[in-house]
Amino acid sequence: MRLGSVFYGGKVRVVSPLDDDTFLDLDRAAELARYETDTFTNMQSVIDEGEYGIEQATHLLRRANKRAFINAADVIFLPPVTPVQYRDCLVFEDHLTNCLKAFGQDDPTPPQAWYDQPLYYKGNRMSFIGHEADVIWPDYAEHLDVELELAIIVGKQGKNIRPEEAHDYIFGYTILNDISARDAQMREMPGSLGPAKGKDFDTGNILGPWVLTPDEVDHPVGLNMELRVNGERWGGGNSRDMHHDFGAILAHISASETLYPGEVIGSGTVGTGCGLELDKRLSPGDTFELEIEKIGTLRNRIVKPG
Template sequence: MKLITFVANGTTHVGALDATGSRAVSYTSASRGDPRMASMLALIQAGGTILDDAQAMLDSHPADAVFDLDDVTLLAPLPDPVRFRDCSLFIAHLQPALRGLARSIAEEAEDPETEYERLVATGNFDTPDVFTREVIYYNGDHTAVSGPGRLIVAPAETRRLDYELELAAVLGRTTTNVSDEDATDVIFGYTILNDWSCRDLQRVCMESMLGPSRGKDFDGANTFGPCIVTADELGAPYNLDMTAKVNGELWSAGSTSTMHHSFEDAVVHFSRNRTVYAGEIVGGGTVLTGSPIEIGRRLKDGDEVELEIEGIGVLRNRVQLPY
């Protein structure tokens, strides 16, 4: 199933796309008050037979539970995740991103090329070995969630907003000490993540060695959507095409086959002597070429960004920039 959260006639619904992909079936309406269908978080946390029951409603539903997609507003499929962590599972992205960051710093110098070479020679813009050995992540703001079609308004102080093309996993079980063999069963489904990043603010904050901080922390900074594809429908997520277009022009292209660590690795790592929760979102990190900082390009005010991942769909947003 492709599960969605949407607004129709002033009411928020949890539901799914029908087989045509052009209509939304509301579980909120079809279930006639079933509390498990009150929200996406409630559905995920219900466990048990919930997906079988949801599939039955999708196959056979009352006429008043169906809406044309053109008549609804899609929200983030899980608007209120209980936690959000973004990982560096695609480590190949890191080196070109760091070098791109060095170039952006060097632009401010009188001799940019000489300054760039000096910065690179420091070794501070090389990928640390720890990213290869471990699942490295930061805790994102699970309240700063946005969805498809949301206007992304960059903070007034930034002069460099980037998109980041990412696959994300949604966890479906609350558990601890997950084994390698059981990790796949903890994953409920997958969605697209645009991890918007203010590179200039991030650059300053990273000097503290405490993470990206304000560089990735503003209203709507974590965009998810357009749906959550359940794990049973998507299957193994490690050979999917990923693209990013800006105003219809292809800027980024990659594949989930290039992940160094897997989502299962992340689940095992996070749950070691700790609890993971149904309703968490785990970002996979940016695919190689998946951000403008890597390819020497910049977003402009009013640009439309479209992230697409095979089997999931297209996540589309326009940006409002202060520069």
């Protein structure tokens, strides 16, 4: 099952696509089915309901009351969820090696720490936009880049999670585009404190368009991923190439730290999933499409004011 968040009829609605043109409004469908529930008022409510929320959505999809249908052309996509916390990892070796070369490193071998444990940073959870929204070029940057990533949404509270338990803590999988200001990032890198303005600006993080529930895929996931800019294929790969899978990631992050429903954790960019690796860069007006098998295509345009 795929779930998304859209704005329609003056309110936020949780929907599931029946096909490319028609979505089921789950809150309206629940009302028509006489469910006494607020589960589908927003995605966080669905996440908080856990397995019960998914079961209700499944039943409503099976009935698919036509009075709850929405025309896809009439909605505005939102991020599936506003993360309660946002972390992004770096777990694809080809991506890291390619970027180290692009940054001028004489030896592009990843540091031993990268092999020993998942590395991550915490980003701006309030900067997320959804499918088809415009990315606004930040004033201080000249070199912007797109990044193709798989992300998970945490489904339940947990601490000291074992890798083999990971599947039980994943609400779903979605596409993450972690837009990067490469010139700002290069200025920051010598400080060895992680990305700041290289990543943090309004509209700089994108999620969507759908959340794929974990019953639809095996764990660890092996999904094909592709990046296109203005219709031209730039690169891509497969999520099976993650050096640390989401089980290892959840185990590491949750060590002596509680994770909460609604947190978003990105995989980091797949190999050849960004322009830096390919000696390409974005220009104002470019449209980029990030496609991940079974989830869909996340499409956005970048706009430079003035």
